Amino acid sequence: MDSKEATRTCGQCHKEVAEANFALHETHCSRFLCLCPECDEAVPRDQLAEHKEEQHTLVRCTKCSKKMERCQLADHEADECEERLQSCVFCDLELPWKELDQHCLVCGSRTELCRDCGRYVKLRDQPEHQMTCSAADGDSSPPLANSGAPSTSKGTLHSPRNLSQPPEYFFSRCFILAFPFSTTEVEIVSCRRCMGSFPAEELEEHQVFSSIFHTLWAQFFR
Ligand SMILES: [Zn+2]
Ligand SMILES: [Zn+2]
Ligand SMILES: [Zn+2]
Ligand SMILES: [Zn+2]
C-alpha cells in the first residue's frame, strides 16, 4: 500500500489537504475563510477586520518614529531600529545602535596595563594581544614590580570589563582612557579639556578623538 496519502492544494487557503477530505475542506474553506488582501493569509471571514486591525494598522515606532504595519514592529524593534539599545562590548553601557560605532571607536581606544608585559594595550586590541603578548607564557615575572597586587589569572587581567574604577565613574570610564595602575615608567599627562590622565604617548591619539571625547564629556558633566 502507498503510505503517502494523496493531497491537493486548496486554492482558497493554499494548504495541503488530504484528497479524501478535499471536497469537505473546500466547501468549509470558501464559506468561512478569506484571504487577507494585505498579506495573503487565510483568515476566518468574520475575523478579517480584527486581523487587519491587529496586523496591518499603521503604527509608529516609539523610538525612531518610523511608520510601519503593526506586525512588523517587533522585528523592527529587535533588529532594525536605529535607536534600539545595544551594549558596548568594552564597557557594557547601553547606547542607541546608531551611536554605537562611534562610541566603540572611542571606548575601545582606552588602554589597560598588561601586567604580563608592562605595555598599555587598547581594549580593542586585547584579544589579539592575549595571543601575541611576549610575556604571556614562559616568563612568569612581569617587568613591572606589582608587589601589592595578588596575582590573578590572565583572563581576568585581560578582560576589557575588568576596570577598577568605582561605580560612580561608570560614565566617565567610557570616555577617559583607563589608567588604573600607577607606574613610574610612563610619563602621565593631563588633558586640559576633560581632565583625563594619559600616558604621554597616548595623548596624541586622545586628541585625534578629542572632539568626540569632549562633546560627550560636556553632555555628561555639565
Ligand atoms: Zn482551504
Ligand atoms: Zn493580513
Ligand atoms: Zn524604530
Ligand atoms: Zn563603551
Ligand SMILES: [Zn+2]
Ligand atoms: Zn602583554
Ligand SMILES: [Zn+2]
Ligand atoms: Zn580630553
